[in-house]
Amino acid sequence: MKQKRPKYMQIIDAAVEVIAENGYHQSQVSKIAKQAGVADGTIYLYFKNKEDILISLFKEKMGQFIERMEEDIKEKATAKEKLALVISKHFSLLAGDHNLAIVTQLELRQSNLELRQKINEILKGYLNILDGILTEGIQSGEIKEGLDVRLARQMIFGTIDETVTTWVMNDQKYDLVALSNSVLELLVSGIHNK
Amino acid sequence: MKQKRPKYMQIIDAAVEVIAENGYHQSQVSKIAKQAGVADGTIYLYFKNKEDILISLFKEKMGQFIERMEEDIKEKATAKEKLALVISKHFSLLAGDHNLAIVTQLELRQSNLELRQKINEILKGYLNILDGILTEGIQSGEIKEGLDVRLARQMIFGTIDETVTTWVMNDQKYDLVALSNSVLELLVSGIHNK
Amino acid sequence: MKQKRPKYMQIIDAAVEVIAENGYHQSQVSKIAKQAGVADGTIYLYFKNKEDILISLFKEKMGQFIERMEEDIKEKATAKEKLALVISKHFSLLAGDHNLAIVTQLELRQSNLELRQKINEILKGYLNILDGILTEGIQSGEIKEGLDVRLARQMIFGTIDETVTTWVMNDQKYDLVALSNSVLELLVSGIHNK
Amino acid sequence: MKQKRPKYMQIIDAAVEVIAENGYHQSQVSKIAKQAGVADGTIYLYFKNKEDILISLFKEKMGQFIERMEEDIKEKATAKEKLALVISKHFSLLAGDHNLAIVTQLELRQSNLELRQKINEILKGYLNILDGILTEGIQSGEIKEGLDVRLARQMIFGTIDETVTTWVMNDQKYDLVALSNSVLELLVSGIHNK
DNA sequence: AATGAATGAGGCTTCATTCAT
DNA sequence: AATGAATGAAGCCTCATTCAT
Numbered sequence: 001m002k003q004k005r006p007k008y009m010q011i012i013d014a015a016v017e018v019i020a021e022n023g024y025h026q027s028q029v030s031k032i033a034k035q036a037g038v039a040d041g042t043i044y045l046y047f048k049n050k051e052d053i054l055i056s057l058f059k060e061k062m063g064q065f066i067e068r069m070e071e072d073i074k075e076k077a078t079a080k081e082k083l084a085l086v087i088s089k090h091f092s093l094l095a096g097d098h099n100l101a102i103v104t105q106l107e108l109r110q111s112n113l114e115l116r117q118k119i120n121e122i123l124k125g126y127l128n129i130l131d132g133i134l135t136e137g138i139q140s141g142e143i144k145e146g147l148d149v150r151l152a153r154q155m156i157f158g159t160i161d162e163t164v165t166t167w168v169m170n171d172q173k174y175d176l177v178a179l180s181n182s183v184l185e186l187l188v189s190g191i192h193n194k
Numbered sequence: 195m196k197q198k199r200p201k202y203m204q205i206i207d208a209a210v211e212v213i214a215e216n217g218y219h220q221s222q223v224s225k226i227a228k229q230a231g232v233a234d235g236t237i238y239l240y241f242k243n244k245e246d247i248l249i250s251l252f253k254e255k256m257g258q259f260i261e262r263m264e265e266d267i268k269e270k271a272t273a274k275e276k277l278a279l280v281i282s283k284h285f286s287l288l289a290g291d292h293n294l295a296i297v298t299q300l301e302l303r304q305s306n307l308e309l310r311q312k313i314n315e316i317l318k319g320y321l322n323i324l325d326g327i328l329t330e331g332i333q334s335g336e337i338k339e340g341l342d343v344r345l346a347r348q349m350i351f352g353t354i355d356e357t358v359t360t361w362v363m364n365d366q367k368y369d370l371v372a373l374s375n376s377v378l379e380l381l382v383s384g385i386h387n388k
Numbered sequence: 389m390k391q392k393r394p395k396y397m398q399i400i401d402a403a404v405e406v407i408a409e410n411g412y413h414q415s416q417v418s419k420i421a422k423q424a425g426v427a428d429g430t431i432y433l434y435f436k437n438k439e440d441i442l443i444s445l446f447k448e449k450m451g452q453f454i455e456r457m458e459e460d461i462k463e464k465a466t467a468k469e470k471l472a473l474v475i476s477k478h479f480s481l482l483a484g485d486h487n488l489a490i491v492t493q494l495e496l497r498q499s500n501l502e503l504r505q506k507i508n509e510i511l512k513g514y515l516n517i518l519d520g521i522l523t524e525g526i527q528s529g530e531i532k533e534g535l536d537v538r539l540a541r542q543m544i545f546g547t548i549d550e551t552v553t554t555w556v557m558n559d560q561k562y563d564l565v566a567l568s569n570s571v572l573e574l575l576v577s578g579i580h581n582k
Numbered sequence: 583m584k585q586k587r588p589k590y591m592q593i594i595d596a597a598v599e600v601i602a603e604n605g606y607h608q609s610q611v612s613k614i615a616k617q618a619g620v621a622d623g624t625i626y627l628y629f630k631n632k633e634d635i636l637i638s639l640f641k642e643k644m645g646q647f648i649e650r651m652e653e654d655i656k657e658k659a660t661a662k663e664k665l666a667l668v669i670s671k672h673f674s675l676l677a678g679d680h681n682l683a684i685v686t687q688l689e690l691r692q693s694n695l696e697l698r699q700k701i702n703e704i705l706k707g708y709l710n711i712l713d714g715i716l717t718e719g720i721q722s723g724e725i726k727e728g729l730d731v732r733l734a735r736q737m738i739f740g741t742i743d744e745t746v747t748t749w750v751m752n753d754q755k756y757d758l759v760a761l762s763n764s765v766l767e768l769l770v771s772g773i774h775n776k
Numbered sequence: 777a778a779t780g781a782a783t784g785a786g787g788c789t790t791c792a793t794t795c796a797t
Numbered sequence: 798a799a800t801g802a803a804t805g806a807a808g809c810c811t812c813a814t815t816c817a818t
Contacts, residue, residue, distance in 0.1 A: 025306055028791060030801095039800040041794080050792060080386070109303055112219055116300075120363070128350065134385070144387050148376050153362055155353040155380050161351025169314070182342050183349070190384035191328065191346050192274070193338050201782095222808060233783045238810065395802095399705040413694055416787060427804045429790075438788065468774070494698075497691050508751075522773070532775050533591055536764050539745065543768050546744025554736055555704070570730050574737050578772035579716070580662070581726050608814060612780095621779040711805080767814060 008046050011036045012057045020099035029053075054111060055118050061100055067094055068124040071130040073129065079137030080188055086129065087160060088180040094164055103166045104163075130156050156187055174177040202240045205230045206251045213379040214293035223247075238242040248305060249312050255294055260319040261289055267323065273331030274382055279325065281354060294371055299355075299362045311330040324350050350381055396434045399424045400445045410513035412495040442499060443506050449488055453481055455515040461517065466475075467525030468576055473547060474517065476568040482552055483564040492555045493549075518544050544575055590628050594617045594639050602681035606689040611635075627710065636693060637700050647675055648707040661719030661727055662770055668711065669742060670762040676746055677758040687743075687750045712738050738769055 014036035019027045029050050033040045047053045069089060073082040094101040108119065130153045137143030163183060167176045208230035213221045224243050227234045238352060241247045263283060267276040287297040302313065324347045331337035361370045402424035407415045417438050421428045435441045457477060461470040482489040496507065518541045525531035551571060555564045596618035601609045611632050615622045629635045651671060655664040676683040690701065712735045719725035747767060749758045 023307060025247075028296050029793085035800095040792090040802095041800055042798080044793070045798070076368045085790075106307060110306060112304060113217060113300060117363075137385070143385050144383075147385060148373075150360075151357065151373060151376050152380060152385050154356045155349070155377070155385075156354060158352035158354075158356025159349040160352075161356065162348045166344075166348055179342075181346060182345050186341075186346060186349050187386070188384045188386045189338075190380070190382045191331075191341060191349075193336060224808080234785090234809090235783055235811075236781085239781070244809065297802080409682050411695060417789080418787080428788090428806090429804055430802085432789070433802070442641075493696060498694060500692060501605060501688060525773070529775060531773050532771075535768075535773060536761075538748075539761060539764050540768060542744045542748055543737070543741040543765070543773075546740035546742075548740075549744065550736045550740025551733065554732075557699075567730075567733060570733050572739070574729075574734060574772070576772045576774045578724075578768070578770045579719075579725050579729060579734050581724060581771045611814080612812075615780095622781095622813090623779055624777080626814070627777070 005046065007036070007038060007042065008056075009060070009099055011038065011043060011046055011053065012060055015053050015057050016044060016061075016099050019107045020113050024110040027107075050109075051115050051118075054108060054115060055122075058104070058108065058119050059122055062104070063122055063125070065089070066122075068127070069126075069129060073133070075115055079133050079140070079142045080184070082133045083156070083187065084180065084184050086133070087184055091164070091177045091180055094168075095172070098172055101164065101168050101172065105165045106168040127157060159183060159187060197338045199240070201230070201232060201236065202250075203254070205232065205237060205240055206254055208295050209251050210245050210255075210293050214296040217306040221301075245305075245309050246387070248302060248309060249316075252298070252302065252313050253316055256298065257316055257319070259283070262318075262321070263323055264319075267327070273327050273334070273336045274378070276327045277381065278374065278378050280327070281378055284354055285358070285374050287369045288362075289353075289366070292366055295358065295362050295366065297377065298357045307377060309345075321347055321351060353377060353381060389505075393425060393434070395424070395430065396444075397448070399426065399431060399434055399441065400448055403445050404491050405485050406492040408493045408517060412498040413539055415495075439499075439503055442465075442496060443510075446492070446496065446507050447492060447510055449485075451510055451513070454510075454517070455476070458513070461521070464581050466529070467521050467530045468572070470521045471544070471575065472568065472572050474521070475572055476565060478548055479552070479565045479568050482556075483560070486560055489552065489556050489560065493553045515545060522570070547571060547575060587628065589618070589620060589624065590638075591642070593625060593628055593749065594642055595619065597635050597639050598643075598681050598685050601689045602684040606692040609689075632698050633693075636690060636697060637704075640686070640690065640701050641704055644686070645704055646709070647671070648704075648711070651711060654713070661715050661724045662721070662766070664715045665738070666762065667768050668715070669766055670759060672742055673746070673759045673762055676750075677754070680754055683746065683750050683754065687747045704720065709735055709739060740776075741765060741769060 011032065015027070018032050018035045022031065029043055030040050036043075043053070046058060069086065070135045072089065073085055074081045076085055090112065094104070109116070113121075131149055134143060134147065134149045134152055138145060138147060138149075142180050160183065162175065163179065167174065205226065209221070209226045210312055212226050213228045216225065224234050226247065227237050227245060230237075237247070241250060263280060264282065267279055270276045270279055288298070303310070303312075327338060327356055328341065328343045328346055332341060332343075355375065357373065358370065361368065399420065403415070403420050404425050406420050409553060410419065417431055418428050420441065421431050424431075431441070435444060457474065460477065461473055464470045464473055482492070497504070499507075519537055522531060522535065522537045522540055526533060526537075548571065551567065552564065555562065593614065597609070597614045600614050600617050604613065605665050611625055614635065615625050618625075621664060625635070629638060651668065654671065655667055658667055676686070677739045691698070693701075713731055716729065716731045716734055720727060720731075721731060742765065745761065746758065749756065
């Protein structure tokens, strides 16, 4: 189906490029259309409105990532291994696509609340994965029993997200993926000695 | 001095209220002026432009909070106690002012990059406090020696921020301050058993 | 080409009419758009901004006039005949379009310096024509040898311009074209007896 | 009376300076007040409104000039001598006060029609002087009998004005007063040879 | 006479979306 | 399916003037 509608991805890719280059508020539909090599009106044959481009962008890029993640972690045995995979995959995805990193960490956050809630909806899959890892870990005794899963999930996601955002704001000038293990250890063992 | 410029705080307070109620993009200067009980033009006797209202808002509300925090943690002995204070103060501040919580966690993030960078500048004071706590803790042996301070700071801030944001997005319907200890324990000891 | 962009001239003609009727400072873009029968935004498909309408207006109306003048005077033999043509054509143009006369003599002069300098740029073609007539006239012996061409050009232009402005300010109630010969004689022979 | 109201001239002089330096549209009342060393409100104790400052400015600076001119030309015998005096005095006035030259030739013309008509009212004294010179000259036989006095006056004034304006627009970089004689000869004898 | 804080009306321009071709 | 010309709503900011002190 996507092969039959090549312009769909063409427009999404154009949007990523245009937004990364010009910023959220300077990324008019006409600019995206031009970058995609189609007429302004053509956009509306593939997307309901401008917001729909942005949601679809996030769904295509992150949604697929999350789906694959669900599969990949099944192959890991312990919660720590699974968490390690999540972190390194997350970092790798964004370190491998600088434009996407700028768009997801900086630009898309300038959108209105409504759009951000739809983005959160997509992210729920990610958060569910984290919840699953934590719940399983508790059952297996690998993770503290009394742990507030929601809170722990917020710590994990908040830490990953903040780490990536700081990296993007520092112009991505250090190796993000190389931080995976340190982040993992922090989340697993905390900052305390012993 | 602020007593001699009552309109300054009057306008800032009006801005918090209007933005919390109407959302960032629906908070026109005229609406803020009306809420503050002044003429539109009066706004510009106290602020350079609309953006300046927002920066000043953040500076007044968070800047003062950060300054006071710097004093308060001096009275605490261990890194853990200091961190406990930061977390509970942070949660208390926003739990105590629902409108301010909405504005800082949701609405102000829709601003453009330029404004957000200025906000980050103000937040630097906060991050420096965290860095100070961590560095001292390492020296005293309370915190792991090899710890990447920047990464740990990102974990702490990211966790706190994500916790508050989730709370706001859930309509602040549970007790945020009550979570302080759990969050502290997570950060200090991580999620692992033992 | 102009037939394929009918709205361009449509908007310029509307601008002349609106400015003549309402005055420079009361000629909002929305008023011009309404008069032209287009939407406000359509203006900006054809003009960079409001100032661009005014410059284009002058360029279209006077620029074409100047170009045609360059051709027309070639057919005249003497400097006096050429000057006669310039004066009568100039008077005829403005006497034939009362609105244009108001706009060029009164309203457009209220514009800022920047715009007026751009208008002067267009007028340079006119001044060059006058310089050419004078220089040729000197070479042929028809005009005084020691003449300061720049000064003479300023006299000619200043006289024509002042004559038209006075006529417009007097509500165009006498026959401007009929004055052509008198003006010519004044410029050619001065006010002195013999 | 003016000695008893020193602030009146103080404000007018401030206006000339501010307008010459900042341009007509950037010369706010508050800027003029600041330059004059008075409060904004004080302006309105001496002038009805902003327009009144500008008219008074012109009246004080040019009005006095015209009155003195009326006296001075009485001492000259011929029309040509009188005209010579008018030209050289006019040029001298503006060459001697660069700021005033900028204000009268460039900036004040950006004002609205209403103000410009009031300025013209003041200039009527000037034009009457020219008319008087011409009429007397005709009676004495010095000037052509059939001359259209109004037209001749427009030529004289238009030429003088255009000469000064061009000089100001060229940054006053040549000697304006030195042109007096050439301008006089042009007006008296025209451009024709013999 | 002097101050200066406060007022509030007013307009250019952008850009997501439509629809006739 | 594709085009792109046309639409029109919406808001920040300036600055001449006032008036309580």
